[in-house]
Amino acid sequence: MCPSTKSEVIIMNTTIRQIAEQAGVSRGTVDRVLNDRPGVKPLVRDKIKKIAAQLNYAPNVAAKALAYSKKPALFGIIMPPEDISFFEEIREGIQAAAEELKDLGIRLQYLYVNNKEPEEGVAAIQELVAAGVAGIMFSVMDDALIRENINKAVDQGVPVITFNSDVENTRRICFVGQDLYKSGRMAAGLMSRVVTTHPKILIVIGSMRFQAHRTRVNGFKDWLTDSDANLEVMQVIEGYDRYDDTLMQINHALSLNPDIGGIYMATGHVGACMDAIKQNAGEHKIHVVCNDLMPEVEQGLREGIIDFTIVQSPYQQGYRTLRTLYEYIFKGKSPESEYIFSDTHIKILESL
Amino acid sequence: MCPSTKSEVIIMNTTIRQIAEQAGVSRGTVDRVLNDRPGVKPLVRDKIKKIAAQLNYAPNVAAKALAYSKKPALFGIIMPPEDISFFEEIREGIQAAAEELKDLGIRLQYLYVNNKEPEEGVAAIQELVAAGVAGIMFSVMDDALIRENINKAVDQGVPVITFNSDVENTRRICFVGQDLYKSGRMAAGLMSRVVTTHPKILIVIGSMRFQAHRTRVNGFKDWLTDSDANLEVMQVIEGYDRYDDTLMQINHALSLNPDIGGIYMATGHVGACMDAIKQNAGEHKIHVVCNDLMPEVEQGLREGIIDFTIVQSPYQQGYRTLRTLYEYIFKGKSPESEYIFSDTHIKILESL
DNA sequence: ATGAAAGCGCTAACAT
DNA sequence: ATGTTAGCGCTTTCAT
Numbered sequence: 001m002c003p004s005t006k007s008e009v010i011i012m013n014t015t016i017r018q019i020a021e022q023a024g025v026s027r028g029t030v031d032r033v034l035n036d037r038p039g040v041k042p043l044v045r046d047k048i049k050k051i052a053a054q055l056n057y058a059p060n061v062a063a064k065a066l067a068y069s070k071k072p073a074l075f076g077i078i079m080p081p082e083d084i085s086f087f088e089e090i091r092e093g094i095q096a097a098a099e100e101l102k103d104l105g106i107r108l109q110y111l112y113v114n115n116k117e118p119e120e121g122v123a124a125i126q127e128l129v130a131a132g133v134a135g136i137m138f139s140v141m142d143d144a145l146i147r148e149n150i151n152k153a154v155d156q157g158v159p160v161i162t163f164n165s166d167v168e169n170t171r172r173i174c175f176v177g178q179d180l181y182k183s184g185r186m187a188a189g190l191m192s193r194v195v196t197t198h199p200k201i202l203i204v205i206g207s208m209r210f211q212a213h214r215t216r217v218n219g220f221k222d223w224l225t226d227s228d229a230n231l232e233v234m235q236v237i238e239g240y241d242r243y244d245d246t247l248m249q250i251n252h253a254l255s256l257n258p259d260i261g262g263i264y265m266a267t268g269h270v271g272a273c274m275d276a277i278k279q280n281a282g283e284h285k286i287h288v289v290c291n292d293l294m295p296e297v298e299q300g301l302r303e304g305i306i307d308f309t310i311v312q313s314p315y316q317q318g319y320r321t322l323r324t325l326y327e328y329i330f331k332g333k334s335p336e337s338e339y340i341f342s343d344t345h346i347k348i349l350e351s352l
Numbered sequence: 353m354c355p356s357t358k359s360e361v362i363i364m365n366t367t368i369r370q371i372a373e374q375a376g377v378s379r380g381t382v383d384r385v386l387n388d389r390p391g392v393k394p395l396v397r398d399k400i401k402k403i404a405a406q407l408n409y410a411p412n413v414a415a416k417a418l419a420y421s422k423k424p425a426l427f428g429i430i431m432p433p434e435d436i437s438f439f440e441e442i443r444e445g446i447q448a449a450a451e452e453l454k455d456l457g458i459r460l461q462y463l464y465v466n467n468k469e470p471e472e473g474v475a476a477i478q479e480l481v482a483a484g485v486a487g488i489m490f491s492v493m494d495d496a497l498i499r500e501n502i503n504k505a506v507d508q509g510v511p512v513i514t515f516n517s518d519v520e521n522t523r524r525i526c527f528v529g530q531d532l533y534k535s536g537r538m539a540a541g542l543m544s545r546v547v548t549t550h551p552k553i554l555i556v557i558g559s560m561r562f563q564a565h566r567t568r569v570n571g572f573k574d575w576l577t578d579s580d581a582n583l584e585v586m587q588v589i590e591g592y593d594r595y596d597d598t599l600m601q602i603n604h605a606l607s608l609n610p611d612i613g614g615i616y617m618a619t620g621h622v623g624a625c626m627d628a629i630k631q632n633a634g635e636h637k638i639h640v641v642c643n644d645l646m647p648e649v650e651q652g653l654r655e656g657i658i659d660f661t662i663v664q665s666p667y668q669q670g671y672r673t674l675r676t677l678y679e680y681i682f683k684g685k686s687p688e689s690e691y692i693f694s695d696t697h698i699k700i701l702e703s704l
Numbered sequence: 705a706t707g708a709a710a711g712c713g714c715t716a717a718c719a720t
Numbered sequence: 721a722t723g724t725t726a727g728c729g730c731t732t733t734c735a736t
Contacts (some may be wrong), residue, residue, distance in 0.1 A: 013455075015713055026723045031715065039721060061455040062417035063713030066728045069414065069717095093650075100452075100675075103365075103413040103729095180703075189702035193659060194545055223702070307545060346698040350534070350541035350575070378707045390706060415729030418712045423731095433729060455713095550730065 009062035014055040022055075023048050034059070036157070061104060061330055068105030075325060076128035078121060079139040081112045085294055087139075090164060093318025094137075094306050101326055109133065118143035127148045129158055135325045139164045159328055162320040164314075165212070173328055176321040178312035179341040184219020185268065187289045187342060190308045191262050192229040194287045198338040199229075200259025202253055203236045204246065204273055205266045216237055216266040216291070234260060239268040244321070254280040264298075265290035270297055274305050293347060313342040366407040373680055374407075375400050386411070388509075413456060413682055420457030427677060428480035430473060431491040431516075433464045437646055438666050439491075445670025446489075453678055461485065477501045481510055488676045491516045491526070505629060512682055515673040516563070528673040530664035531693040532564055536571020536618065538642045538696060542660045543614050544581040546639045550613025551581075553571055554605055555588045556598065557618045568618040568643070571597035586612060591620045598624035606632040617642035621677075623648055626657050645699060653701040665694040 016030045023030065025044060026029045033048040034041050034057070040048075069305060077094065080087050098108055104143055111128065113120040121140035126149065128136055137151060138160050140146060150160050150170045159173050166175040203220060205213040217236055224231055235253055239246030246269040254260055254276060263286060265273050277286050290297055300306035320340060327333040368382045375382065377396060384392050385400040386409070392400075429446065432439050450460055463480065465472040473492035478501065480488055488505060490512050492498060502512050502522040511525050518527040543553060555572060557565040569588055576583055587605055591598030598621040606612055606628060615638060617625050622642055629638050640658045642649055652658035672692060679685040 013713095017713075027714080028716085028724075029722055032722090035715085044721085060418075060421070060713050062414045062457070063455075063728090064715080065414035066412075066418055066730090067713080067715045069412070069728050101413075105414065186700065186702040189700050194549065233731065307373065343557070343697075346693075346700065346703070346704065348538065348541050348545070350694065350697065351536040351698070365729095369729075371728040379730080380708075380732085382705060384706090393705065396705085412729050415712090416731080418714095419729080421712050472736085 014057050014062060015082070016057075018335075019048060019051050019055060019057060022051050049073050057100035058331060058333075064330055065103060065105035068163045069103070069177060072105050072107040073134035073329065074107050074128075074132065075322070075329075076124075076131070076133040076134065076136040077108060077110045078113060078124045078128070079110075080115045086292060087164075089314035090139075093315035093320075094322050095318075096315070097322040097326075101216055103323075104326075104330070106134075106326065106330075107294045113140060115141050118145045121146050122149045125153055126128055129153050129156055133158060135159045135161070136160050137315050137321050137325060137328050138167070140167075141165060142167045144265050159325065161321055161325050161328075163317055174324065174335045174338050174340055175342040176317055176324060177342065178317070179344055180215035181219040182341075182344050183291060183310045183312065184216035184221075185223040186219075186310055186346065187216070187264050187266070187291075187308075188223035188227075188229075188231070190289050191264060191287065191345065192227065192231055192311075192336075194307050195231060195262040198259045198284055200202075200234045200260045201231055201258055201262045201264060202234055202250065202313045203264045203266055204239055204250065204268050205236065206241045206268045207238050208236070210267075220264055220266070231262070239272065243269050243272045247276050250276035251279065258282055259284075260286060262287040262289070264288075267291065270294065270300065298352065301347075301352065304349075307348070309347050311345050311347055313345065316342045360671060365412060366409050367412070368409075371400060371403050371407060371409060374403050379456065391628065410683060410685075416682055417455060417457035420432070421455070424457050424459040425486035426459050426461050426480075426484065427681075428476075428483070428485040428488040429460060429462045429675070430465060430488065431462075432467045432481070438644060439516075441666035442491075442670035444515070444557075445667035445672075446674050447670075448667070449671045449674040449678075455672075456678075458486075458678065458682075465492060467493050470497045470506065473498050474501045478504055481505050481508055483697045485510060487511045487681050489673050489677060490514050490519070492519075493517060494519050508578070511677065513673055513677050513680075516668055526658075526676065526687040526690050526692055528669055528676065528692040529694065530669070531569035531696055533571040533574075534693075534696050535643060535662045535664065536568035536573075538571075538573040538662055538698065539616050539618070539643075539660075540572045540575035540579075540581075541585070542641050542662075542698065543616060543639065544579065544583055546616040546659050547583060549610050550585045550636055551583045552609060552612045553583050553587055554602065554612055554615045555618055555619050556591055556602065556615060557588065558593045558620045559590050560588070565619050572616055572618070583614070591624065593620055595621050595624045599628050602628035606638075610634055611636075612638060614639040614641070616640075619643065622652065626652050626655075629657055650704065653699075656701075659700070661699050663697050664700055665697065668694045 016027050020027045020030045029040055030048055049344050082088055113124050122145050136158060146167055147170050150167060150172055153160055154171045161174055162172050163176040182246040203217055208214050221233060234257060237249045250273055289308045290306055291310050293309055293311050297309050324335050368379050370430055372379045372382045381392055382400055385397050434440055463476040465476050474497050488510060498519055499522045501521060502524055505512055506523045514524050515528040555569055556699050586609060589601045591601060602625055641660045642658055645660050645661055645663050649661050676687050
């Protein structure tokens, strides 16, 4: 037999028993220290912590899971109602992770809150903390009240991970979500490949007041600056996610500039955009690049109105958030980075 | 507080103890039956199996892991050497899954074999079976000798999953790999979006004798038939993965047809293709769509020679294969389908 | 052929 | 403040 190489790594993990022996205490005491439970003299506590660090201790998750199996740790999830298609996909990712962690001592508690009222989000956090959750996954729009309560939860020993939309300037352990800037850049790159004859571009968003919307626009514009493509952004339309406003403004822009060759629907009402294009069908094709994969977008791809859509792997966001929280709580492993970006992918009709 | 819905599912799993009680035997006997160990009267065996099925028994992985922790189950991995970039990514996926399964009672054993000699693959299988592996991940080119030995392993109770390249007509439990046909279709869809003025297309592959290569070509051509795009495949070039052959043939084709507007590098020597294009630079741009993300492709994207590349998530292939094998062995869960396709994604320069 | 029991690493309840 | 011990569900060894 030829160059068939072998590799076998035996990892003998350290146990609390070993730590206990080295420290000259019982395993109960070690357990107390390692899980920040009260009732240990500070001096002993430090000693044990030092030994644990030295021995590179990491808990055995199987053993932990088994011990927890009668009374699993509760993981709280706060997010908008299921009937939003984007969040449904996130939820599928969460469920997939939960399935893998099924026997590993965890239980989920979903709390669906309206994204508009911070008070609901606050109430949800408090309810979960009171219920004794081991950690929280949180996805509600930023707000001072929310920030305050996230920090309060953390102070009470309940780690929080934000996902999909971040709540910055808090002590959440990390954020799992999309790379908005990158998606803006990719949109520009795609646009430059399909828009050849009519280089004037329209960008449509909800509002420049939202950081998320601005970031995509910045990504798009920065790409134009960096590249030598001759595309030109005519106008950034704010449609406030309303059909009428969006339709009217796009109509207006298109009638004023019949030579617009592309529209980047960064956010906002896709249906309105598609209708506007239908109403203004001219001699040349108007190319459309947008984000996410809502039903209207799928429809647009099928009709050939939308060329590309850039998706942000919502499934992956759900999956990674739960797993990251699990690793943090059960293995004491902090995420590598404060920002965990989900993959940014391009989809066309043939991808479906 | 408003419409905040709750959901909490408590899953009380059945244990071998319960089965033992219901069957009026000891847990040891149940364990023997459930793991197909010898030493149980057929009558008792059937009874226990029936009860287990009725109670919808599934083993608790944490408990199983803990019991195995002193002597973890060995998972064998047979694949081409690490220094192939595609397989390195697959390996990263395998390692990521292994990391998650770290405390769950498994250990990996890699065997790197040359993809060209079936005998090496056979020897590897036999070596692993002799070593007492619990299951095998296998990725070596199809061959009668290989097929025979895969079946032999299965007969000896060692489940096999093929990945990346399948070995058909065997009793492997499933195949994890790319959807070649789909990637061919997507390539055609992309081509139609960027090739506008010069609709003649060249397809370059290694050889039509390989099913994998044919399948992509078929996907591409079928898409053309189904759509009303006016693209036309001029020629399918077989370059046998050799630089010289590929370069010469493409050069020949391009000089004969200066109006070729696109090349689909389905497989084969990308570097040769890029050089041919440089040597034949004409008035119009020749658009290139290819597969995978080898270093040359990345280079091509940066130079603007390649428009799109379609990737098949090798990382995901590695990850999913190991997890699927684990679920099969430790949870007794068969994959939903015989074919598990990794995601097919489009990448552009801005994706990198 | 089958039963009994020890042990895997950790938690939690009880004892000191 | 700290030690002791009984599980958690499964595997495995030793008895019967």
